[in-house]
Amino acid sequence: MSKLLLFLFLNLFLAASLSAQKINSDYQLHIQKASSEILIDGALDEQAWLDAEVATDFFMITPMDTSFARVRTDVRMTYDDENLYLLVENFHAVEGPYMVESLRRDFSFGKNDNFLLFMDPFDDQTNGFSFGANAAGAQWDGIMYNGGSVDLSWDNKWSSKVTNYDDKWVFEAKIPFKSIRYKKGITEWGINFSRLDLKTTEKSGWAPVPRQFPSASLAYTGILVWDEAPPQTGANISVIPYALGGFSKDVSSGEEAVYRKEVGLDAKIGLTSSLNLDLTVNPDFSQVEVDRQVTNLDRFELFFPERRQFFLENGDLFAGFGYSTIRPFFSRRIGLNAPIQFGARLSGKINKNWRVGAMNMQTGKVKEDELPAQNFTVLALQRQVGARSNITGLFINKQSLNYNPDPDAEAPIYSQFNRNVGLEYNLASSNNLWTGKAMMLQSFGPDNVGNGFVHAANLKYTAGNLTWSWQHEYVSENYTAEVGYVPRRGFYKANPQVGYRWFPKSEKILSHGPDVSTTFFFNKNGEKTDNTTFLAYNLKWRSQSTFMMWTSTDYVRLQRPFDPTNYSGDTLATGTEHQWYAMGAEFTSKPQSVFTYAFTTRLGGYYANGERYNVTAELGYRFQPYVSITMNAGYNEIHLPEPWNTTSFWLVGPRVDVTMTNTLFFTAFVQYNEQIENINLNTRFQWRFKPASDLFLVYTDNYLPAPFYTKNRSLVLKFTYWWNL
Template identity: 45%
Template structure:
């Protein structure tokens, strides 16, 4: 396996210098791909009222950004429906005005009033600010046609985390031929360098009635409009005021009751208090503190049918761990092999307290430090989790990062050491034009009585143009690699993979279509093939943005452990047995502009020693913008032959989301899962009575699916308030 790795590294490192277009006199503003697109922001001469009426003289004098280029379904020409953006500022805030013309008959698409709306299900405006001119990190603000807000932090050049909220004003009004918004974004809500006079910016419009996505600074169709590599520039008339130190505290009060019917215990009543605090150390560095955090209001995970040999991955949803999370979670491969996965903290024991320091030092350095302590329980010792991350910008948009993770146990016997540690570095390649993307990393774990083969190493290189998509992938993980605070899907293997795809863009009813292939090969430490998965796919996208796909997967597996996909305790597929099977699938995603939407995937084929067929998907209907009804479903029929019994089970998850106003929300999610014999009900009421201050009422219940006896039940009332 050494020769492919050496060749891979030669190609990867040789291309790095070319792809980054390095200039020894580099200036991030000059290197912005769309540097010719400049918006000059004038200082206010009067007062602007945030009322959705664009009638102030400052708006008449402001520069008009009114030529939006199409990005989807094709990236040629201007958008069908005109758009106009304007900006102005004073010593305290940035003001933004938006006019989106709409003359196509029919209702505008607006799913709900909920903050941080689903991008693809709403007519909307998104704005992307690169305040440090690094084309990697930034802030995003937006508004849907219903007047719902969107705000988030940006990382990795295009990724947006919507779990960051700040205080800002916005008002939306609708007219027969247009919809209009005004915004006021306080400068204290964002971070920027001292003496800033220029940011990078782009405006993006999604107009579902015309089935078009467009942007002020043009973006190739293969990239999201959030790509900071393709942002334009905004120049302020005068330097911005010095960013003031920020300090905010969000305490909470909680009361609740829970009863475990299975255990037969009495009702457990509890009250609790805690807080989160945020301290602006500088204009670009933030200290977050938490004491006795509670996550009762966090949305429950969507359950899945589990017939996999490995641990399933569920994303983090707790807000404290999500802000600036890329500083800690972007190492390795986030969904298969990463040294730090925040869901390892606090799910099996309450979090006592924690602190996180994160931000930038100058334009080229980012640092992150997190320390969390969990309490001792009847099953687990108290533990401390410490993570440190440093990233150095390289060339135009690439970076070199170092991470150290330490999990330490408290109150262990004096002659015993209990810890797990990982250190590693990642090099992330991102070319100036986004066409090349890559990564190389090496991590090593340290644990008592586990001396050998504690390494994890990987590399990838991807090339993406409008028509061609190519990828090379390589991973090697030692048998004894342990990252207890991370997510490691499997150990003791070597992996080589490749992918290729070609997209035709005919610009007709079918706006793009094309084939793709993905070849994954796994080898044991002795270089013997133990698994391959070859996927062949053909996808079509229609003018209304509906999608149709066909896929065939050929799978070979030599089991390294006993495996039972039916979860039958008496029978299993034995270690060392080999299986070659294939599966054909067809999938469809309907257009998002209809009130009724649906997506589904149907599959049929062989599976290990037998056969399988399943259908899964989601249907939805909205009474916009107040009620959104969805239901995900999965029906699996699996027959592995003797001695296994045939298994048929349903997973059905109806969900009702009601947004009475932009401040009052109620959602109920029911999940019926035959595989685990459980019916779960989770109902959550939220009242945002002040900006970023909430009252939650959460009810949870679980039942057996056969006799419908209750397993456990809980209700929680929680109140938070933002002192800023």
């Protein structure tokens, strides 16, 4: 199978290299310099808008992709020496109020009437930016990577206004050229516009996109044709200082409260219109929302995504290398147990075909943990090949500074260094039907400890009805990525998958069809250690409700002791074999209702001839557009022989989002996790008093459930200001 995959890669590499013509090159919107001053007020009353060319006659993407959209959308764009302007008229197709969750920034796409702009200012069909709003005026912005993924954690300086009329809602935006990166001198950008109207359940795009792909797919953008090259931004330097005060108190240890008075600084320096230098001194990320907890019954470490702003722009150069469980670089390892003192990051486009990323971060010493000061260096160089494919080289170095471990110790607490070198080919055909990657990694450590090798590859075909993929992975026992996320080592994995969808001519059902996959793990001797075979049937209604029912069979031969409850401390022995069958279902209600709900169920076997039952539910209610209330609850019940017997866990998480305006937000949520015996309370108030400038007030408490006892608490008041020089 590996030889066949290599053969297909070589043929597709040749095809991708020869296919440079854009699919939707006939869809062109001409943009000219504004003929008058523009006020961002959500009104079509300036001469510049009357003179601008109009993009209209959108194509339907869902429920069908074979006709024009029923809902009319008109888009105009213009610019001046400093800003790019956008005005969109979103007409109503049927009577009734708009549908939104709240005024919360970076809203959930499928739960809001919205308009989104996707632009590829590098014209490489791989990287770009997205801006938009819902019908109540909540903003959306994100950085685009991998040809169609959007990271909404990215945040930048821009302004917008939404005004509602009887027959339409109008979205008007001003995006400073300094807030985006673009290739110098080119007069054609990839661009597309997406509209979601929940009353008609219609998603549409200006340039047509096949329904099996997201509307964000950069392979299917049209062209924004400039009357002249976009203006150079000149000195592009932004300074973002912060100041905070607060306290934290570890009540459980009886220690005195620790008071914080800190200042720090971030800076963004645009070296060119497409190459940026980010600097940070004494960064603080106290305003970043805490992770959503989960019940952990897995044998391996769980993954939680990066949310810190400094690591996000062009983050795919570093963090996108590898697969979900083979990440040689995972930025959350930096500053995990030690404060970050300073850092620098250079990233962006050198020219049409080359991207570069270079990062250096320095953490301080933690005496009580004997953790030395550490330096992290990451270098990435990417070369575009063909229309949308690329080759990336990666180097990672983690170095302990002034660290001299006891030579008589059996093993040092921390390594003196860990290095990774890798090469990866990312395949994306011009029409996006074929995608995949092939990668190799080598790790290095002191005295050859931690020297190991990784190889992995996958190939995926996505057509209108049929989807199939093959993926295999090999990770040696000694492979080490101390700055990465590789929860499992010493295995070979093979994973074929196939799915099919029918799209009937029905007034109620949009699509239905099966998915089948099987995953095998083998150890270094070629012996099977794991196998999961999964069969599901999916149903999607035109109302956007979804239902899935599934069944699976699992086999595990444990490679190390494992507690199947991740709670009791009692473990199953290495080498024991376990096999079981399970089944379940998932349902999500239509997003148009102010009351929404979803549930999942699972019942069947478990380790040691046991049984596991699981149900999760989410209830939501919104008083649009100001208040959104959700309740998440999960229950697990595990029946095992002695010494475990019956174990049960609740995980409950109510949440309230209050959005008084699209610049004033309050969020409060509680997480009760019975498995780790903790109640977490987190509240956050945010006032965006100017674009990308904020005042935060964050309060966090952790409690022991029974008896109800405070473990620790903290309060932080933080002020940030975005200042363009």
